[in-house]
Amino acid sequence: MEPVVILSKFEQEYLLRAIEASVQVRDLRQFYLWTQGQLQALLPHQLMLCMQFDGADALVRLECLHAGVLGEAVQRQLCDPADGLALRLARHCRASDRLPALTGGGRRAGDATLELFRRELQLAGFDNLVVHGSGRLAGAATLFALCGWKAAPSTRHAYFLALLLPHLHMALLRLSESGVRAAALDAADTIARPLSARETEILGWVREGKSNYEVGCILGISALTVKNHLQRIYRTLGVSNRTHALSRCMSLHLFEQSAGGAALSASGTAERRVTTPGRARRAPTR
Known part of the structure; x- marks a missing residue:
C-alpha cells in the first residue's frame, strides 16, 4: 500500500x-x-x-x-x-x-x-x-x-x-503551433524598434551563457559597453533581465528569423525539438 x-x-x-x-x-x-x-x-x-x-x-x-x-x-x-x-x-x-x-x-x-x-x-x-x-x-x-x-x-x-x-x-x-505564432505576432506589435545587428549578436552570446566580460572579449568591446547594449535591449523588449529577454526573443522567434551569425545559430539553453519528423526549433532560456 x-x-x-x-x-x-x-x-x-x-x-x-x-x-x-x-x-x-x-x-x-x-x-x-x-x-x-x-x-x-x-x-x-x-x-x-x-x-x-x-x-x-x-x-x-x-x-x-x-x-x-x-x-x-x-x-x-x-x-x-x-x-x-x-x-x-x-x-x-x-x-x-x-x-x-x-x-x-x-x-x-x-x-x-x-x-x-x-x-x-x-x-x-x-x-x-x-x-x-x-x-x-x-x-x-x-x-x-x-x-x-x-x-x-x-x-x-x-x-x-x-x-x-x-x-x-x-x-x-x-x-499549439498556431498559438505560438499568434502570440509572437501580438508581441511583435509592442516592440519599440527592431534590434540592431550588434544587439542581436550580443543576445546570441548571452543565449550561450556568456557573461558581460566574456561577450566583451569575444566582440572586442568593454564589459560596460555590453552592459549598456543590454540595457537598451531590455527597454526595447519591455523586460528587466536576461532571462526575460531571452524568453521574449523566443516568443518573437527572433533567433529563428535572424539572418545567421554564429552566435545566433549556436545552441540555446532550453531547446525545443519538435515534433513532426524532420523539424527542429530552438528556444532559449537563460
Missing part, C-alpha cells in the same frame, strides 16, 4: 500557486517561466522533457526545458526524435505501465529498470529523474520527465508530480 502523503501548509500554498499560474500558460515562453518558477518549489529539477503523442501513439511534440546551457551533443542525446533518451524513456514507462516512476533513494518497487536511463542521463550531466504521464489517450497523450535533482527524489516528489500532472498535460496541449 502506498504511504499517505500529508501536505504541509507551505506545500499546500505552493501547490495552489502552481495550479493558479498554469491557467495563464498559453505559449512556450510562459510554459518555461512557469516550470522554472512556481513548479520549482515542489519539484526542484534542472531539466524537464515534455512529450506529446497523438492517437496513433506517435510522438508529435518534444520540449526540452533547461535553465543552463546544453551542448549540441547533449541535445541530440536527449531529444533525437528517432532514438533519443526522451523517446526511449517514454516508450519504456508507457509500456511498463508503472507511473509515476523515479530513480534514487526511496524509489518504488519496479522502478529499478530506470537506473539504466539514469546512467545514460549522468553522461549528459544530470542525475536522477521522476517520470509521470497521462497514459494512452484517444486524442493526445503526454509524458513528463524531470531530471537533474540535487538530492535523490522521493515518493513525495512523485506525489507532487501526480497532483500537477493534469495541469502540465493541459498546458502542453495548449502550446
Whole structure:
C-alpha cells in the first residue's frame, strides 16, 4: 500500500500557486517561466522533457526545458526524435505501465529498470529523474520527465508530480503551433524598434551563457559597453533581465528569423525539438 502523503501548509500554498499560474500558460515562453518558477518549489529539477503523442501513439511534440546551457551533443542525446533518451524513456514507462516512476533513494518497487536511463542521463550531466504521464489517450497523450535533482527524489516528489500532472498535460496541449505564432505576432506589435545587428549578436552570446566580460572579449568591446547594449535591449523588449529577454526573443522567434551569425545559430539553453519528423526549433532560456 502506498504511504499517505500529508501536505504541509507551505506545500499546500505552493501547490495552489502552481495550479493558479498554469491557467495563464498559453505559449512556450510562459510554459518555461512557469516550470522554472512556481513548479520549482515542489519539484526542484534542472531539466524537464515534455512529450506529446497523438492517437496513433506517435510522438508529435518534444520540449526540452533547461535553465543552463546544453551542448549540441547533449541535445541530440536527449531529444533525437528517432532514438533519443526522451523517446526511449517514454516508450519504456508507457509500456511498463508503472507511473509515476523515479530513480534514487526511496524509489518504488519496479522502478529499478530506470537506473539504466539514469546512467545514460549522468553522461549528459544530470542525475536522477521522476517520470509521470497521462497514459494512452484517444486524442493526445503526454509524458513528463524531470531530471537533474540535487538530492535523490522521493515518493513525495512523485506525489507532487501526480497532483500537477493534469495541469502540465493541459498546458502542453495548449502550446499549439498556431498559438505560438499568434502570440509572437501580438508581441511583435509592442516592440519599440527592431534590434540592431550588434544587439542581436550580443543576445546570441548571452543565449550561450556568456557573461558581460566574456561577450566583451569575444566582440572586442568593454564589459560596460555590453552592459549598456543590454540595457537598451531590455527597454526595447519591455523586460528587466536576461532571462526575460531571452524568453521574449523566443516568443518573437527572433533567433529563428535572424539572418545567421554564429552566435545566433549556436545552441540555446532550453531547446525545443519538435515534433513532426524532420523539424527542429530552438528556444532559449537563460
